[in-house]
Amino acid sequence: MRGVVGIADVQAAAERLAGVAHRTPVLRSRTLDERCGASVAVKCENFQRVGAFKFRGAYNVLTSLSPAQLRRGVVAYSSGNHAQAVALAARLHSTSATIVMPADAPAVKVAATRQYGAELVFYERERSHREEIAQGVAEQRGATLVPPFDDPRIVAGAGTVTLELLDDAGPLDAIVVPVGGGGLLGGTAVAAHGRDPSIAIYGVEPWAGDDFAQSLRANRRVTIAVPATIADGLQTTSPSDLTFAIAREHGARIVTVSDGELCEAMRFAFERMKIVIEPSGAAALAALLRGRIDGLAGKRVGAVVSGGNIDPARYVELLGIEVEQLHRA
Amino acid sequence: MRGVVGIADVQAAAERLAGVAHRTPVLRSRTLDERCGASVAVKCENFQRVGAFKFRGAYNVLTSLSPAQLRRGVVAYSSGNHAQAVALAARLHSTSATIVMPADAPAVKVAATRQYGAELVFYERERSHREEIAQGVAEQRGATLVPPFDDPRIVAGAGTVTLELLDDAGPLDAIVVPVGGGGLLGGTAVAAHGRDPSIAIYGVEPWAGDDFAQSLRANRRVTIAVPATIADGLQTTSPSDLTFAIAREHGARIVTVSDGELCEAMRFAFERMKIVIEPSGAAALAALLRGRIDGLAGKRVGAVVSGGNIDPARYVELLGIEVEQLHRA
Numbered sequence: 247m248r249g250v251v252g253i254a255d256v257q258a259a260a261e262r263l264a265g266v267a268h269r270t271p272v273l274r275s276r277t278l279d280e281r282c283g284a285s286v287a288v289k290c291e292n293f294q295r296v297g298a299f300k301f302r303g304a305y306n307v308l309t310s311l312s313p314a315q316l317r318r319g320v321v322a323y324s325s326g327n328h329a330q331a332v333a334l335a336a337r338l339h340s341t342s343a344t345i346v347m348p349a350d351a352p353a354v355k356v357a358a359t360r361q362y363g364a365e366l367v368f369y370e371r372e373r374s375h376r377e378e379i380a381q382g383v384a385e386q387r388g389a390t391l392v393p394p395f396d397d398p399r400i401v402a403g404a405g406t407v408t409l410e411l412l413d414d415a416g417p418l419d420a421i422v423v424p425v426g427g428g429g430l431l432g433g434t435a436v437a438a439h440g441r442d443p444s445i446a447i448y449g450v451e452p453w454a455g456d457d458f459a460q461s462l463r464a465n466r467r468v469t470i471a472v473p474a475t476i477a478d479g480l481q482t483t484s485p486s487d488l489t490f491a492i493a494r495e496h497g498a499r500i501v502t503v504s505d506g507e508l509c510e511a512m513r514f515a516f517e518r519m520k521i522v523i524e525p526s527g528a529a530a531l532a533a534l535l536r537g538r539i540d541g542l543a544g545k546r547v548g549a550v551v552s553g554g555n556i557d558p559a560r561y562v563e564l565l566g567i568e569v570e571q572l573h574r575a
Numbered sequence: 576m577r578g579v580v581g582i583a584d585v586q587a588a589a590e591r592l593a594g595v596a597h598r599t600p601v602l603r604s605r606t607l608d609e610r611c612g613a614s615v616a617v618k619c620e621n622f623q624r625v626g627a628f629k630f631r632g633a634y635n636v637l638t639s640l641s642p643a644q645l646r647r648g649v650v651a652y653s654s655g656n657h658a659q660a661v662a663l664a665a666r667l668h669s670t671s672a673t674i675v676m677p678a679d680a681p682a683v684k685v686a687a688t689r690q691y692g693a694e695l696v697f698y699e700r701e702r703s704h705r706e707e708i709a710q711g712v713a714e715q716r717g718a719t720l721v722p723p724f725d726d727p728r729i730v731a732g733a734g735t736v737t738l739e740l741l742d743d744a745g746p747l748d749a750i751v752v753p754v755g756g757g758g759l760l761g762g763t764a765v766a767a768h769g770r771d772p773s774i775a776i777y778g779v780e781p782w783a784g785d786d787f788a789q790s791l792r793a794n795r796r797v798t799i800a801v802p803a804t805i806a807d808g809l810q811t812t813s814p815s816d817l818t819f820a821i822a823r824e825h826g827a828r829i830v831t832v833s834d835g836e837l838c839e840a841m842r843f844a845f846e847r848m849k850i851v852i853e854p855s856g857a858a859a860l861a862a863l864l865r866g867r868i869d870g871l872a873g874k875r876v877g878a879v880v881s882g883g884n885i886d887p888a889r890y891v892e893l894l895g896i897e898v899e900q901l902h903r904a
Contacts, residue, residue: 271600273622292849293602354846513887517683520621520883522849554849558842558896567887 253440287415292554303403326355333362395429396486405433425449428489479526582769616744621883632732655684724756725815734762754778757818808855
């Protein structure tokens with residue numbers, strides 16, 4: 247797998263995305279810096295189109311398709327953000343998208359995917375294999391499968407986040423990102439090391455779904471059961487060959503956070519940073535706030551907030567806002 | 576009053592604030608553009624230090640004080656954001672701040688002001704005149720009063736928002752800002768017209784507190800009763816001589832929005848933009864979403880989100896999130 251994705255691929259993706267993806271801002275919070283003892287640049291991909299970094303990879307894949315492929319449409323399986331990303335990327339390329347989605351996907355993500363014009367096919371998370379369902383749809387229709395992370399074009403698209411982060415925040419000693427299948431982790435590593443090989447790369451997983459951490463420890467891809475975590479975007483069961491190879495090649499390290507720590511980070515973001523983050527998107531921030539990564543004292547750290555799509559009622563529940571008080575006032 | 580605040584004052588304030596205030600990002604939302612039929616650049620002062628643009632003016636005043644004045648401390652009256660701003664600006668200048676605050680100020684603003692090290696004095700909004708109380712404290716202690724809006728240094732500090740907005744968003748046809756006492760409106764007008772006299776300036780008031788609109792219609796300062804509105808930062812009862820004069824000189828126009836429209840704008844910001852806005856901070860966005868301003872079709876519009884400080888439970892209530900559902904799931 248060595249060299250399957252390089253900095254040139256990330257730069258090419260950045261050119262395709264220019265003027266299409268939002269150039270999301272980098273925010274700073276003095277309270278966050280004080281809590282971490284580091285200087286933290288927060289890259290806000292919750293402000294990206296479709297509300298998550300996933301748009302970058304999906305759009306990058308669609309730009310690579312031939313006119314004939316585009317005519318037959320695309321298909322994807324996703325718990326949500328990738329679904330919206332593929333749906334929007336398809337619409338922008340004037341083609342159709344079919345999305346295979348778990349029946350328990352957050353309502354806000356289902357509605358948004360429909361709104362972008364995609365056709366939805368639901369499956370039950372515990373009973374069916376989404377890859378197989380999506381593959382079946384692809385074969386029936388001659389459509390192109392857009393995988394959520396296991397694709398060099400997805401990785402390259404995700405890497406564009408880091409090019410912007412480094413351009414806007416200046417030199418960094420470390421970059422911390424959420425890890426599901428490892429597309430963002432891989433893209434981050436390739437982009438960061440293309441600029442400066444000394445940047446330390448950290449991925450953050452929910453501890454209930456630590457397939458990437460287990461895989462790196464075992465030095466082989468480990469598959470776990472579908473993890474029970476509030477981070478619905480990080481419920482992957484194993485790295486892919488591609489993302490695992492990139493993570494190893496670049497010496498990426500993985501730390502884990504609890505669901506409670508994700509909630510704390512979401513509340514911190516709400517109260518102190520005034521930004522809305524979904525559970526998966528809060529993983530890097532949670533690891534920093536909880537001091538899960540050693541050796542960052544006094545360092546320049548980049549943290550990616552990867553998404554902000556969450557049902558309002560679920561958001562209130564996870565932030566632990568005391569709603570009982572509301573009707574007493 | 577003509578020429579009391581000029582573009583040079585705003586530029587000087589910008590130099591003093593460089594490296595101290597956050598350079599807040601400009602966000603764009605395609606959904607917002609579609610709703611408005613315009614290209615809208617949203618300047619996010621909810622990400623400013625203390626969570627509101629008020630930091631700029633307060634810090635600008637503090638930098639103008641002599642060492643002897645600084646030794647005797649500062650005093651301010653405020654419903655919240657100006658209080659936090661003066662408290663932080665005082666701390667950064669190693670001096671003390673006394674804040675006169677309504678007894679019903681949001682708890683989150685009270686706590687934040689205390690946290691910045693200020694001494695608090697409470698009064699009842701309907702019974703006492705906060706200006707008199709603050710003036711008394713200032714005379715007793717020899718402290719300098721930092722007014723919330725009626726001061727050329729406050730206006731100049733607020734104007735720095737617009738310099739950044741124009742630098743980052745490019746040329747604009749119109750700028751829309753929330754209006755309380757008119758400090759932000761005045762600063763916006765001076766800064767915008769210093770760059771391009773053709774930019775249309777709009778202020779947005781809660782309709783229950785339309786003292787500025789009434790004053791412009793009557794061609795004299797009109798004083799109203801303390802308005803009942805959820806926009807606690809816009810509960811002013813009249814423009815000041817200074818801000819009224821600037822608004823007239825620059826041809827600023829005022830539109831009004833209802834409290835319900837402020838809530839809608841807050842929810843739009845949460846769901847579609849992933850940012851947290853307080854009611855006062857949502858006024859410009861509310862006017863745009865509701866089409867309150869004619870003639871913006873196809874235009875380039877700047878909108879200032881002025882603050883993001885709100886109690887979490889209050890936020891949930893105002894967004895109309897159906898919290899009853901939470902414990903049924």
